[in-house]
Amino acid sequence: QPPQVLAGKKVAITAGPTREALDPVRYLSNHSSGKMGFAIAAAAARAGAEVTLIAGPVRLDTPAGVKRVDVVSTDEMLSAAEQAADESDLFIAAAAVVDFRPAIVADQKIKKEDGNDSDVLRLVKNPDIVATIAGRKDKRPFVVGFAAETEKVIEHAKGKLARKNLDMIVANDVSDPEGGFNSDRNQVTVIDQQGERTLPAALKTELATELVRQIAERAFPAG
Numbered sequence: 001q002p003p004q005v006l007a008g009k010k011v012a013i014t015a016g017p018t019r020e021a022l023d024p025v026r027y028l029s030n031h032s033s034g035k036m037g038f039a040i041a042a043a044a045a046r047a048g049a050e051v052t053l054i055a056g057p058v059r060l061d062t063p064a065g066v067k068r069v070d071v072v073s074t075d076e077m078l079s080a081a082e083q084a085a086d087e088s089d090l091f092i093a094a095a096a097v098v099d100f101r102p103a104i105v106a107d108q109k110i111k112k113e114d115g116n117d118s119d120v121l122r123l124v125k126n127p128d129i130v131a132t133i134a135g136r137k138d139k140r141p142f143v144v145g146f147a148a149e150t151e152k153v154i155e156h157a158k159g160k161l162a163r164k165n166l167d168m169i170v171a172n173d174v175s176d177p178e179g180g181f182n183s184d185r186n187q188v189t190v191i192d193q194q195g196e197r198t199l200p201a202a203l204k205t206e207l208a209t210e211l212v213r214q215i216a217e218r219a220f221p222a223g
């Protein structure tokens, strides 16, 4: 059993993609596997935390000892996250949230025969879940975000840390063959106000244990 660095702590974690309906048979989403978020949930539970895992549509088993809340859309993920965050000491946003959703969800299947030749979809911006939680005045947990980038990784991650008012961000170069969306491995750099630390490339499961240790050290320095 690893050191109980999160003993007695309540942790909420978002993971996987969200999915936005266009009509009853179609949706917008992305290739997030949810592996990193699920690995962190498992590691947090092993470290003694009471974990709520808010999961978008993924094909992964629920880690041992973790309470799972399944959601589909971004709005559902936001509601579940707000509710879990109310009672959490730590909030970790590992989900790949769909940035835009269709302005109108058609109640019948959209037909190409109906004169729909181009510009069929109008999109509106989704709420930013982690920025909403981090922007709280009241009941604000320690907030950790992720930044999946393909260039200027550290610079972009630092921008997100500041813009979203996060306490810590985990930067991830998804163009690196050592990591990314569907890979079992990952390499990340942890950034906060104090500085940055690049962790060695590792299996997502091993990396999750080290990440939980790094997060706990910053979030709960007294131990």
Ligand code: C5P
Binding pocket: 014, 093, 094, 095, 096, 097, 098, 099, 126, 127, 128, 129, 130, 131, 144, 145, 146, 147, 148, 160
């Ligand atoms: O998509 P982006 O690079 O801005 O994501 C950075 C962080 O913000 C991630 O932790 C992600 O889970 C979170 N996020 C969110 N809600 C969004 C978009 C991103 O919680 N609508």
